[in-house]
Amino acid sequence: MITALRMPESPEAAAEAVAGGGRVMAGGTVVMAQVNTGPIDAGELISLSRAGLSGVTVTGGVARVGATTTFADLARHLPFLKPAIRTLASPSIRNLATVGGNLFVPQPHGDFAVCLEALDATVELTGGRETPVGQLELGAGEIVTAVRFRVPEDGTWFFHKAMRRRLNSAAIVTVAATVRRTGNDVSAARVALGAVAPRVIRSPAAENVLLGRPLDREVLDAAGEAARADIAPFDDAYASAWYRRRVLPVHFRRTFEAVQSETEES
Structure with a gap:
């Protein structure tokens, strides 16, 4: 009680x-x-509503997001995250739910944590400790105070979340990535996956396929297939482990094709 x-x-x-x-x-x-x-x-x-832990600042290209910053506020400050944030719950929830609190949602889908992993985010804790988001474990008496990450350059951020409904639904597969290119070929890649393992994971297998190659359909299909080596899918009310493994390559490819189509149209 x-x-x-x-x-x-x-x-x-x-x-x-x-x-x-x-x-x-x-x-x-x-x-x-x-x-x-x-x-x-x-x-x-x-x-934590009065603890002074909300707010977003960007200094030297690095964003610092206070732990109690709501997702509605985050979307206003960092527009590149709007498509991802829009897939989280409903507007009323996004007006209350916080970036720090979302790291501890008791489910494996990783709807926003997958973005933080792809951005190579770090988590600040009371006492001055800092840890990569993928290694976050609280010590006795510790609380999250902020997350930090470098804001990706235009054309380097990719996100896609497959759901049963268009919005306000848990993930079947989530893909987030930061990919830089020199000319047409990928020079650096960081790929994160959600809803395909008990926690958000990074996919070195997919990254290795992308490096040094263009983001064309053949390469994306191969990288999506390779990503299967890194996952540990599960059954839940939204999809079976078999289905998640089956559709991962398709949604991996769509993650990049959708963004590239928008870029070409603009």
């Missing part, structure tokens, strides 16, 4: 409250649902 709600006014005070056994709450879209449907393993809620 929840017996108290604390609203610390600094990250340090929030970390101290968490060390005392409280449960962190940012936007509340996950925690309050858990509170309303059954007991949780804490007697106190620690709200």
